[in-house]
Amino acid sequence: MAFSRITKHPQQLCKTISPINPNSVSIRNLSTDPEDFTGTINYFISIFTKQPFCPDSPELKSLAPMLNPRVVEYVLNSFKSWRIAYSFFNWASNQYGYKHNIYTYNAMASILSHARENAPLRALSSAILNSRCSMTPGALGFFIRCLGSVGLADEANVLFDQVKMMGLCMPNSYSYNCLLEAISRSKCRSTSVILVETRLQEMRNQGWEFDKYTLTPVLQVYCNAGKFNEALGVFNKICDRGWVDEHILSILVLCFSKCSEVDKAFELIEKMEDQNVRLNEKTFCILIHGFVKLSRVDKALQLFDKMQKYGFTPDLALFDVLIGGLCKSNELEKALSLYAQMKLFKILPDVGIFTKLISSFSEEGELTYVLDKIHEDMDLEGLTMLCNSCLNSLVNSGLIDKAHCLLQGMMGKAYGDNVELHKLFQDKKVFAPNTASFAIVIKALVPAGKLDLALSLFQDMAQIGCSRNLVIYNNLIDGLCKSDRLEESYEILREMKESGIEPTQFTHNAMFGCLCRRGDASGALDLVKKMRIHGHEPWIKHYTFLVRKMCKNGKATQACKFLADMVQEGFLPDIIAYSASLSGLIEIQEVDQALKLFRDICARGHCPDVVAYNILISGLFKTQRITEAHTIFEEMVMKGLVPSVVTYNLLIDGWCKSGCIDEALHCLSRMSANEREPNVITYTTLIGGLCNAGRPDDAVMLWTEMRRRGCTPNRVAFMAFIHGLCQCGRPNAALVHLREMEDNEMEPDSFIYVALVSAFLADVKLPLAFEVLKEMVDKGKFPDLLDKNYIIVRDAILKLSKDARTSSSVRSLISNGSIPSITL
């Protein structure tokens, strides 16, 4: 109110003229004394606070001639709402014969800046210029500060220059100080520095002296912009002149803290202490929080002591941040001593502090140590809260059994031979677990595979009269369903409904998933019908699994029917679910059915992806429909889908199988061109194909190439290569790779041994053939009676038994029963 000429608060003024019932005020009662405005003021107030306000009312019209700036200033300051003040202000602006002066503008500006209404404040700033309202340097300063306090630094600068230019005001050093302050509050840090430096130069040129209020915003601006040296320069000037106060000290110290200069900040605080300049309480708090954030709990604690010496009382938030910091740096003892200090201040710790203390223990023993220190003088509810923090902490550290023991102890049950817990419970404190306690432990037990323990806790809840919540029900039902204990989950569901808790989508989907895993299509469908009534959507992943399962059992047709039923129920499967059924149809040779389904899906607006196309391409190749396979591939590319490695692998396999090995190799180069990295399946297919085509040298080269490119052969790759080499009459090379395979601890199938035996026989290397045969026998890889290789082995044995070099060894194998007696 420095530049409001009316020093008496309007509210007080109103009191002195009451009791006047505003509603009974009438224009006839208004005083004719030119200095007595009280009646007019009350009349305006009554009209503008009466709803609805009508600017054209005859009442107001008749009042307009009574307007003058003093009345307006009074009235403005009497309104509680900025909106009403603003509408009165605007109404007054439009009245014939009335003109605002700088004091009414300032009154309005002050109201708007307190309400942080920037838009009307901006408009006010232009209105001052438009009305060519003249003002004193002090009044200008007042308005500038209103703009500055809401961050309108640009507007302040413009106004400042304009009033000077238009000759409305001659700013003095006070006006400049106000402008500097407005700039220092601006968010735009880099321009603030330039602006402040320019204005300082202007002041110098005009011969204005700098004082404390000049330099303080300058210091602020340099601090905000992180200009350390400049800030220190200004601070030293302030110091030299003995102007340092707590506000100035705070600016610099907070700046140090923001720049992580904890030690510098602390030094400064101590230096200023010597000169009797102290921080205020708010700065202490900000610094302590900042120091802890910078992991400087040591200095934070020193500040904490200092602020207490100055007589400030720390609050819960300070204790919280300090205890948190100490726990984080594992200074448990110090944390506990702060905790003890809290009690002296009679500040009640909250869950946050308990949790910090309890989660900080690194060894199990420390937990009960902490508990022991903090559980005295707590009420029952506090103890439960404390224990729940413990339970959470234990569970989060994976100590689920310990959590279970603690919960048992809380219920007054046996909790095993845990010494630490014994210490806790021996002083006969009463503990009472609540719903949350059980929820924490049950939620942890279920995924840990301790479902029955969780179920027995669930029963305990009923016994001690503790209510169950949705999460508990859902977790148990989910656990039971995942263990295929669907029937029990129905029992829990019944209890759930009885206790008034409705199953959610999650509940139903747990059960739906179980039915799907069981392959129970009709059960699943029944449940879906129920879910539809509840508005719950069955999760597609579950019924995709069901479709897969049915297909594996050769029930692809039924799987398709199931999907059709789902559509009937209003749940549309996605392309993945359909793909599962497509591949099922193909497995049972129903390629045409698959093609039809594929077309139907497309017609219904689904966009088949590369995987769906791969399934079809694979099916067509498998049934020798080579041309169609390529047509479908072309269609896929035409649609803009990018062939995957699998697609290329399928094409390569197709070419190999139809004897076009060069086309297959061409595919390999297309892959690299299209940035599709060939994988072990690509190479295996090609290596097999090359051997089949009688090109073992190329196969060997590709094998080397594969390894050179960092693709490690797996068991299938080894077997394809060994088998291929044998086919090409290269059993020696094949044997080398068999050894390598064994070195890599991969077990070949029996057909590999058979291939080697046959190849050695063909090469008339009978002793080597026998060696492999014996190895096969020793490894228990003798082909099954129904295996087509059985005949081959039988013939091989026959040959070996007829040769002088191997016959006796063969006979001894037969006689000791290693080879089943063969009817030769």
Place this chain on the structure above:
DNA sequence: GTAGGGTTAG
């Protein structure tokens, strides 16, 4: 307290 299921080589 809320997603991941479908395709290829011997």
